[in-house]
Amino acid sequence: MTAQIINGTLLSQQIRADVTQRAKTLTAKGKQPGLAVILVGENPASQVYVRNKVKACEDCGFYSVLENYDATLTESALLAHIDRLNHDPKIHGILVQLPLPSHIDANKVIEAIAAEKDVDGFHISNAGLLMTGQPLFRPCTPYGVMKMLESINYPVRGANAVVVGASNIVGKPQAMLLLQAGATVTICNSKTRDLAAHTRNADILVVATGKRNIVTADMVKPGAAVIDVGMNRDDEGKLCGDVDYLPTKEVAGYITPVPGGVGPMTITMLLVNTIEAAERN
Numbered sequence: 319m320t321a322q323i324i325n326g327t328l329l330s331q332q333i334r335a336d337v338t339q340r341a342k343t344l345t346a347k348g349k350q351p352g353l354a355v356i357l358v359g360e361n362p363a364s365q366v367y368v369r370n371k372v373k374a375c376e377d378c379g380f381y382s383v384l385e386n387y388d389a390t391l392t393e394s395a396l397l398a399h400i401d402r403l404n405h406d407p408k409i410h411g412i413l414v415q416l417p418l419p420s421h422i423d424a425n426k427v428i429e430a431i432a433a434e435k436d437v438d439g440f441h442i443s444n445a446g447l448l449m450t451g452q453p454l455f456r457p458c459t460p461y462g463v464m465k466m467l468e469s470i471n472y473p474v475r476g477a478n479a480v481v482v483g484a485s486n487i488v489g490k491p492q493a494m495l496l497l498q499a500g501a502t503v504t505i506c507n508s509k510t511r512d513l514a515a516h517t518r519n520a521d522i523l524v525v526a527t528g529k530r531n532i533v534t535a536d537m538v539k540p541g542a543a544v545i546d547v548g549m550n551r552d553d554e555g556k557l558c559g560d561v562d563y564l565p566t567k568e569v570a571g572y573i574t575p576v577p578g579g580v581g582p583m584t585i586t587m588l589l590v591n592t593i594e595a596a597e598r599n
C-alpha cells in the first residue's frame with residue numbers, strides 16, 4: 319500500500335482564497351484585518367517563520383506589522399509594546415514569536431496579550447476555553463492538522479489517536495481538538511516507555527517532537543493517517559520531519575510530507591484566526 323499524500327500547500331491555497339475574500343469584504347467596510355508579529359532577537363529559524371507569516375498576511379490583503387527587537391530588550395519594554403498593540407484598533411491579532419530570550423518570562427508575555435487578540439491561542443484563558451470545549455482561538459498547528467483530516471473526510475470519531483509530543487504549542491492542544499472530535503487520545507512524551515506499542519495502535523498518528531526519524535515504518539499501523547509536524551534538517555541539510563518518510567509512506571494510508579505538509583497549514587490557520595478576530599471586532 320502506498321499512502322495518499324495530504325498536500326498542505328494545496329489545501330492552504332484553497333483556505334487562503336477564502337480568507338482573501340473575507341479580508342476584501344472587511345476592508346471595504348473600513349475594517350482591514352491587522353496582525354502584529356513581534357520577534358525578539360535573531361534566531362534564524364524564527365526570522366524565516368515571521369517573514370513567512372507577514373508575507374502571507376500581505377498576500378491575503380491584511381495590514382501587518384513586524385516589530386523586530388534586539389535580543390537585549392527588557393521584559394518590561396516588551397510588555398509595554400504588547401500593551402500598545404492591545405489598544406491599537408488597527409491590530410486584531412498579536413503574535414509573539416517563541417522562543418523568547420531566556421531573561422524574558424514567556425508565560426508572563428503570553429498572559430499580557432489581550433485574549434481576544436491572541437491569535438496563537440496560547441493565552442491561559444484561551445487554553446482553558448479550548449479545554450472546556452468552547453475555543454475562541456484554536457492554536458494554529460493543531461487547528462491545521464484538524465483541517466487536513468477534514469480534507470480527507472477522515473472519520474475521527476471513535477478513532478484511536480496518538481499524539482507524540484506534549485508541548486503547549488502543539489501536543490496538548492492537538493490532543494484536546496482530537497478528543498473534542500470524538501477520538502480516543504493518547505499523549506506520548508519523552509518519558510513514554512515503549513513508544514512503538516502506542517504508535518502501532520494509532521489510526522491517527524500526530525508526531526511533534528522535533529526529533530528526526532523518531533517514528534519509523536515498523537511503528538505505524540497499516541492504513542493509519544500519519545501527520546508529521548516535525549521540522550528538522552537531514553544530513554544533507556534538507557528539510558525533513560519527525561517521521562522516516564519514504565518507508566512509512568509504504569505502510570500508512572495517508573501521510574503529510576515535509577516540506578509541503580503541516581508547515582503551510584500553520585500559517586494559514588494564523589490567517590484564519592486573525593480574520594475571525596477582525597470579524598468579531
Ligand code: GUN
Pocket residue numbers: 413414415416417438458459487584
Ligand atoms: N514558535 C514555534 N511555533 C510557534 C507558533 O505557532 N507561534 C509562536 N508565536 N511561536 C512559535
